[in-house]
Amino acid sequence: MVIEFKSKPSILANGAVAGPLEKKSVFYSYFDSIVEDERWNEKTNEQGHSTMILDACDIVMKKANIKNLDVDFFLSGDLVNQMTPSNFAARELAISFIGLFSACATSVSSVIIASLLTELGASQLAIAGAASQHNAIEKQFRYPNYYGAKKPATAQWTVTAAGYALVGKHNPEYPSIVAATVGKVVDYGDTNPFHMGGAMAPAAYDTIVAHLKKRNQKFQDYDLIMTGDLGKIGLKILKAMFAQAGVTPEELQLLRDAGAEFYGEDQAFQAGASGAGCSAAVYFSYIIQQLKSGRFKRVLLCATGALLSPLSFQQGESIPCTAHAIELTME
Amino acid sequence: MKKMAFFFFVPLLLTGCSGNEKTIEVYDVLDDAQKRVEVREVLDSNEDVYSGTAIFVDQQLLVAVQAKPWLDYKKEKIEKELTKQFEERFTEFDVLVSADYKLFWEANKLMEEKDQQKVNDKVKKLKELEKEET
Amino acid sequence: MEQEQYKNLEQQITPPTPYMKNALIAFFVGGIICTIGHAITYFYIIFFDFTEKTVGNPTVSTMIFLSMLLTGFGLYKKLGQFAGAGSAVPVTGFGNAVISAAIEHRTEGVVLGIGGNIFKLAGSVILFGVASAFFVALIKLILVTIGVVQW
Amino acid sequence: MIFIDFLLAFVIGGFICLIGQLIMDFGKLTPGHTLSILVVAGAILSGLGLYQPLIDLAGAGATIPITSFGHSLTQGAIAEAQKHGWVGVLTGMFEVTSSGISAAIVFGFIAAFIFKPKGKAN
Known part of the structure; x- marks a missing residue:
């Protein structure tokens, strides 16, 4: 479902923070702050997350x-059970709060809701975004952090990072949200939790195609189309899908992925980065700054999310995935 | 796979090189030459064993042997065979044959021991150890 | 795109599992861990009153102690990423499964956290170990009773 | 001779790990599944009387891999069954222990109070 915002809400401010390991990120210099302690000097990983x-x-x-x-509103989500880090942060912030779960696509789904509230006139200023903390997520979705299991080359590394944006009324000096696509849940029957990119690529394809079709656009209409955390292999698969659909190699150069680029070529992170904080931190630092500087005029941000739980995986369910997109422009 | 094959063949090659030189030692307070010869006879005739130490003390005979490492899997069989042979030859002794490294190690340490009582105690202790199960 | 078509595409692009490399690494790392264990075996035989029959217990305990140190300093995780089954199959890997779970869930309390989760990963090993021991012993007893085999 | 002894420990221990890796890769199984299969295999080999010779041969090469768990538990159960017959199979289950389990529990408990998990990539 594609939404076109007549009032063109703007992103008036942005903030991204990351943990110590994210110094290795190629986007490191765009982050607002790096904290040396991955627990943010709190006792537990979950408190640190909050x-x-x-x-x-x-x-x-x-x-x-x-x-x-x-x-007026705080819209946030993360990957911990019942999103307690977001809930607890909302308690401290004392702002009207809705918790959102679209897995790693929450970075975009929260901005879509914020834009809708702004368009409706209900919100003057809303903070939207998402976060993930490596240790807390790893513990919940995979193994204890110190468990020595061999992860395949398709595995991705959950980042410790948070990215948030302040969505308000249209202001020509800031990047504006002109349209958005709320993705369907797509499931091609993938079951391997160490190959999320492969599971999520069809969802990203579905959402990008739907968005371009409704908006009557082509790849060239954008300076950049960036997916969330497909990772290196997931991005290759997505590109292959578009290539089969007749998109030229030059056009495919416009397609990038935050997760695939996040840690550069470091082999230790296998297929790249993942997690709700991955797309959020890249979108709400690097992308916004590039828009503001005028290097990008129009970008499509398509965050992908794998909607699984350890329980659903153990019960043999496949991995349903979704992708949400926002179209940002800078005048 | 080549590397693996290499590791499987090395023991086989070494088998050929190890020769027949057995180290056989006998501790006997009475220093009876006949006993020495007999112990040597028994151990020499056993192809599976490469080293052995026999201790005669106070009506007890402890024979600690070491089987060739790649034949260790039939340790129990080797022990049984040797026990039978030693019992036939030394009917007046209480025989214990063991292929356990612990007994071999301790038995060799006793070779230099002059005090017969100490040797006696140690042999008794080793026999108890041998009986222990996990 | 149809599901089957997509599966084909996905499989083409996804790098294949390096079976040979994984197996060789597992062989060497596993072999080295066992060799270290073997050295410890000789240490206990020579310096303590253990025979080859009884030395298993102290050896295994020592290896698990070493596993605790490696786990606690985050080194076993790295070893596991490199070696796969080579570090998971030796008893140190069992120790790593138990110890890492205990460390991870400490924040949830001693009883519910450590107590409730310590066998989160290793529990299945204990379950199948005990259950298969029971059935094997039972079958053997039946076979002995009807006279097919002897103890 | 001592060299060959260590070599046997290396080769046989490594070989069991290699089998584990093959089960994991070809079966597309988690480590938990793989280790469970190996433990059951160890118990069956033990019941057939094949695991003790393997330990005699390889020493730690056979006692260190997780298969020895199944072996020691089975030997415990069989010993009880031998002594007490039918009742023994059941009561044997309460008597058998494995030093690995106890050691892992104790050291795990201690480690939980000493260490805190950190997310390090390399």
Whole structure:
């Protein structure tokens, strides 16, 4: 389902924070702050996760020179059970809050909801975004952090990062959200939790095709189409899908993936980065800055999410995936 | 796979090189030459064993042997055979044959021991150890 | 795109599992771990009152102690990523499964966290070990009773 | 001779791990599945009387891999069955232990109070 925003809500401020390991990220210099302790000096990983979200929101509010009372809505999500890190951060922020779960696509789905609230006139200022903390997610979805299991080359590394954006009324000096696509849930029967890119690629394909079709656009209409966390192999698969559909290699150069690029060519991270914080931190730092600087005029951000749980996987269910997209422009 | 094959063949090659030089030692307070010869006879006739130490003390005979490592899997069989042979030859002794490295190691340490009582105690202790199960 | 078509495409692009390399690495790392264990075996035989029959227990315990140190400093995880079954199959891997779960769930409390999750990964090994021991012993007893085999 | 002894430990221990890796890769199984299969295999070999000779041959090469778990548990159960017959098979289950399990519990408990997990990639 494609939504076109007549009021063109703008992203008035953005903030991205990351953990110590993310110094290895190629996007490192775009992040607002790096914290040396992956637990944000808290006792548990989950508390650290929550503090990280607060940290990112504080940066957003500081940049916009506002206080939490000025913000109407807080829309956030993460991957921990029942999204407690977001819930606890919302408790501290004391802003009207809706928790969202679209797995790693939450970075975009939250901005879509914020834009809708803005368009509706219900919200003057809303903070939207997502976060993930490696240890907490690894523990929940895979093995204990110190368990020595061989992960295949298709495995991805959950990042410790948070990215948040302040969505408000249209302002020509800032990047604006002109359209969005809420993705369907696509399931091609993949069951391997160490090959998320392969499971998510069809969802990204589905959403991008739907968006371009409804908006009557082509690849060349964009400076960049960036998916969330397909990883190196997932991105290759997505490109192959588009190539089969007749997209030329030159056009495919416009297609990039935040997860595939996040850690550069470092082999230790296998197929690249993943996690709700991966797309959020890249979108709400690097992409927004590139838009503001005028290097990009129009971008399509398509965050992908694998909607599985350890339980569903163990019960033999396949991995349903979704992808949400927003189209950002800079005048 | 080549590397693996290499590792499987090395033991086979070494089998050919190891020769027949058995190290056989006998501890006997009475220093009876006849006993030495008999122990040597029994151990020499056994192809599976490459080293052995026999201790005669106070009506007890402890024979600690070491089977060739690649034949270790039939340790129990080797022990049984040797026990039978030693019991036939030394009817007046209480015989224990063991292929356990612990007994071999301790038995060799006793070779230099002069105090007969100490040897006696040690042999008794080793016999107890041998009976222990996990 | 149809599901089957997609599966083909996905399979083409996904790098194949390096069976040979994985197996060789597992062989060497597993072999080295066992060789270290073997050295410990001789250590206990020579310096303590253990025979080849009884030395298994102290050896295994020592190996698990080493596994605790490697796990706690995050080294076993790296070894596991490199060696696969080579570090998972030796008893140190069992120790790693138990110890890493205990460390991970400490924040949830001693009883519910450590107590409830310590066998999260290794529980299946214990289950199948004990259950198969039971059935094997039972079958053997039946066979002995009807006179097919002897103890 | 001692060299060959160590070599046997290396080769046989490594070989069991190699089989584990093949089960894991070709069967597309998790480590948990693989280890469970190996433990059951160890118990069956033990019941057939083949695992003790393997230990005699390879020493730690056979006692260190997880298959020895199945062996020691089975030997415990069989010993009880031998002593007490039918009742023994059941009561044997309460008597058998494996040093690996106890050691892992104790060291795991201690480690939980010493170490904190960190996410390191390399």
